[in-house]
Amino acid sequence: MMDSTGIENQLQSWEYSEAPESTTVDIDQEHGLFIDGEFQAPSGGGSFWTINPSDEQQLSRIARADEDDVSRAVASSRAALKKWRKTRPSERAKYLYRIARRIQERARELAILETIDGGKPIKESRDIDIPLVAQHFFYHAGWCDKLRYVSGTREDPNPIGVCGQIIPWNFPLLMAAWKLAPALACGNTCVLKPAETTSLTALRLAEILQEVELPPGVVNIVTGDGTTGAALAEHGGVDKVAFTGSTEVGKRIAAACAGTKKRLTLELGGKSPNIIFADASIDQAVEGIIAGIYFNQGHVCCAGSRLFVEESILDEVVDRLEHRMQSLRVGDPLDKNTDVGAINSEMQLATINRYLNAAHTEGATMHSVNGSPLPDRGFWCSPCFFTDVHPSHTIAREEIFGPVLAIMSFRTPEEALVRANNTPYGLSAGVWTDKGSKIFEIASRLRAGVVWCNTYNKFDAASPFGGYKESGFGREGGRQGLRAYLSH
């Protein structure tokens, strides 16, 4: 029998074998715009490459929609609205059920495509993103013929009309589902604008919409960069704008919608606090902290990027995090063992690096993975955390959108609350303690739209998601999320 040291030595010498996802996915060399139920060339003929961020290989040329294309898409959605809003709700539901089913049937392909185009680990796209996408369509399909119970109205409430929906690159298909499913369930038609670096899964969804024979124009998809998004948000034919992305862009959209009758919901940035009390289950908390910040390379608007640790357990928590972080595997996103994939784009990597430099300059102490070297090609950032962080440090105040955690300590629950709430953001928060009464007190005083207690980064179609303060307004998911797509 081997003693425990022997086992530990042996475990450390074992190497993981690579376990790459073996299924291949065909990707067309070019992708057009999805307008009126068909893929069309952009009127200006513009296009751009989408690349695999893990090896910088060019994957496909994506059409860039200009103002004319956006106008065509909006006109198409406007034309489709008349019939779609009058489609019997139980029939509308069937389209959404069909979409959900096809997503489940093509789940492997979508997961792989998501990972190739965006850089996230296959185990996340396979086990989290795509199942949630299907759930979102299933959940909302069931709402179609029950809308009068959303607000307890005597008759079915009306849709708002044509929705311009602009989504980010961190959860490309999931964000498309969050936008499209409730909008369609309520009888709206949509023009969706995927993020520039991650158009492929939205365009694959367009194929699914064709397969399920969704009437042309009910969903139009215009690919492009920020100018395409701006053209959509500013278009006079759009009745509602829904945006998920940075607070900076969200504010520009809010300004553009000022003085118009457009309805607006915004799902913006965050700098979410994760508070761990000395009476927490430390093992559980450490796993939650890791999941809270390193999930999806930290490209998560609700990432728990500010960790507040009760002073008496600070050293212990830092030690355990340091140890746990070493076992994170960074690398090929298509490898099923990979925990942390590629940074989504060169631009985002540069942003993260700017914050890392600021942290060094301002005097914080870095703790990082000292394991295997990062690949030569592609965009990579080792997971890391910082101690000796002051509340005034840039990394303690600004959203980084990367695998970077700022750790601070506190002495009293009151102090933790004040510091946790001391941010213009209010998207989410975490609290870790085994004491029930403390959980409810802290959870009710945290100014955030989602509070995870003894867990973190959990999502569900039935669970409303959205922020307080500068993290935006409106909710997505659940009964509350439908209200943003119904006129009162």
Added chain:
Amino acid sequence: MAQRLEITKTYKLYIGGKFPRTESGRSIPLHDAKDRVIAHVCNASRKDLRESVEAARSSTGWASMTAYNRGQVMYRLAEMLEGKSGEFQQSLQVISGLTAAQARRQVEESIDRLICFAGWTDKFAQVTGSHNPVAGPYYNFTVAEPTGVVAVICPDEPALLGMISLLAAPLCAGNTIVLVASETNPVPAVLLAEACATSDVPGGTINILTGRRSEVLEHIAEHREINAIGGAGLNSRQRKILQEGVAENLKRVHLVEETNPDFSDTDAWTCPWNIEQFTEMKTIWHPSST
């Protein structure tokens, strides 16, 4: 009895439970329906606004009360208004030019509306919130919380019912209020202040500014400690000023766009969705296991 409003003073502001004059020293004349000057009101400045917001922000009593208790206090406030109904009625006749019957009806509707919302305090959260059946071993629920400090911009008319309708919803949710009174007839707002001061409404819960609305709109939009704005009776230019101003801080804006909204539409004005606008939905997750 001759209709005559005994007014010899300059009406003051109501900030943090006290009645200060405007720090700017400015006042504007108040006219009756026949355009005769009958009194003066303070013309609140940007600094008065800031002080009101500070009072509303630092007043913690209202939000931390139980919902049941807030309902009791709002009911008490309605009782106080009932006691002042003669004064309210007279102000509506003399300044707004209503007939005695019209004025009486508006006072009655206003008090009834406040009582309706007194009843909503411990009920709306049950209507707007939910338990969410998530697909996993988690207990998950959504509750409404007050948005924070709400600026209420009152329409000129109906001076009393418009004000109470706009005020009651955010107030009952536990928000604290900075209220900008009707410009043409601020007397009902001043009477409300007197009722607040002599009831159990904690100081700073409701702060009342009178004067030129156009002077403070921009500052209301920009002030980062105001979390939401509710209002009616604004023209499209004024609405745009607010919407453009809040784009920088993303406070919530809920403006009634109709020029003459029907405040007598009880169903529309007393539904809980008016309250929901001034709340934030918080969703709480907890694992469920042994």
